[in-house]
Amino acid sequence: MPTPLRVAIIGGSISGCTLANGLLRHDHLEFDIFESKSSFQERGAAIALHTNALAALRHLGLDVDELLREARANKRDRLQTIVGCGEHKGKEFMETIPGPWGAGRQQLLAELIKHLPKDRLHCNKKLVAIDRGYPDSSGPLLLRFDDGSTHTADTVVGCDGFRSKVRQLILGQENAANAPVFAGFWDARGLLPTEQAVEKFGIDIIDARADQLTAVVGDGSFILSGPIDNGQMTFINVVGTPPPGWDGSALKTELNREHLERAFRGWDERFVKGIVDCVMTSGPGVIFNQWESAPSPKYFNGNICMIGDAAHATSNWLGQGAAMAMEDCAVLAGIFKDVKYETDFQLVYQAFDQVRHGKRPEMVIEQSRLCGQILTGQMGLDPAAVANNNTQAKRLEILSFDIGEDVIAAQEAFHKLRDEARRLSKS
Secondary structure: OOOOEEEEEEOOOHHHHHHHHHHOOOOOEEEEEEOOOOOOOOOOOEEEEOHHHHHHHHHOOOOHHHHHHHOOOEEOOEEEEEEOOOOOOOOEEEEEEEOOEEEEHHHHHHHHHHOOOHHHEEOOOOEEEEEOOOOOOOOOEEEEEOOOOEEEEOEEEEOOOOOOHHHHHHHOOOOHHHOOEEEEEEEEEEEEEHHHHHHHHOOOOOOOOOOOEEEEEOOOEEEEEEEEOOOOEEEEEEEEOOOOOOOOOOOEEEOOHHHHHHHOOOOOHHHHHHHHHHHHHHOOOEEEEEEEOOOOOOOEEOOEEEOOHHHHOOOOOOOOHHHHHHHHHHHHHHHHOOOOOOOHHHHHHHHHHHHHOOOHHHHHHHHHHHHHHHHOOOOOOOHHHHHHHOHHHHHHHHHOOOOHHHHHHHHHHHHHHHHHHHHHHHO
16 A cells, blocks of 8 residues: 655644544545644634534534534524614614534534544644755655654645744745734633523523523624533623724733723623623633734645635634634545645645635635624614625525535646646656
């Protein structure tokens, strides 16, 4: 049997581990995942798994029903959006739509890791450089890590998030598109037992007992809440627009009660106190800025590629960050099955770039930002005034997408590129 081709995956979060699961079916490939932190971990409490994310996971060959069950995911019956303050308080702000599955991010990651060979998972490996053509111009890639260790691979896929080192190596260290762009929102999170949520918040605005996502819109502020862990826990995500003097360049800012109370001034006092107490006592203790990727001229360079947030990070409003990565994984894995030689990887990435670059991911980035502006009241809190934006119809179109068409298109593009390369090599 031929020696398997070696795939190095940079980043051990949901994106990297999803891709690795998709590669398990391909005996002609072997992978290693390199994570810079001391363990494989996810930031944030909950992740939304809409129809398009589940479709991508199925294309990768995962048993989605088992994955959801083992991750103790909840099916949210609906996503309800209401006004939280002002003259329209309590009114439905947008049309109620079907809700996604929801899971704890770390629980989902644990289930994705469960089926991966443990000797292929490497922690404390921060990538610093990739030498091309090691030991000569025709050779494989040599990855260099900050602990002095190295690893040889035939291709590299960057799944290393919105501050991606792989992105820098693809675009060049000085490219302005390397740096993520502040999306115009901050957020903070909390997590508490559902019974305590009912006690703290009441049930008039958010009823934590309901199997639904509840979005509450304010003037420059927003709250999203829903169940995870089979309904035993309730997550809270509070979001706002930056006040004057806000540092939009900081990754995170120290959390303080005054900032949160000011953001939700004019809301029901008991409700706000419960929300603020939850975030202050059960969250990570910081406020995160939301980021999106600057437009990138390409997603690959030679046999190095980037996917997910490394390629096209988006703000959180459509719950599509992980879903976009899962779609990327489905497309890549669909082409990888036909790879035979190291030289095929560049053609794989050309085909991937043709299908994904500048298209759906960039559209999602723009729609997510627009959705955030609407849901933080920047277009007013009158439901009738925002109805003309047709936001929910656009959202449903994004969430119901099936990546299958992109998988087929990428496979066809790859075969066309490979046939052309073979023709040219013989001429």
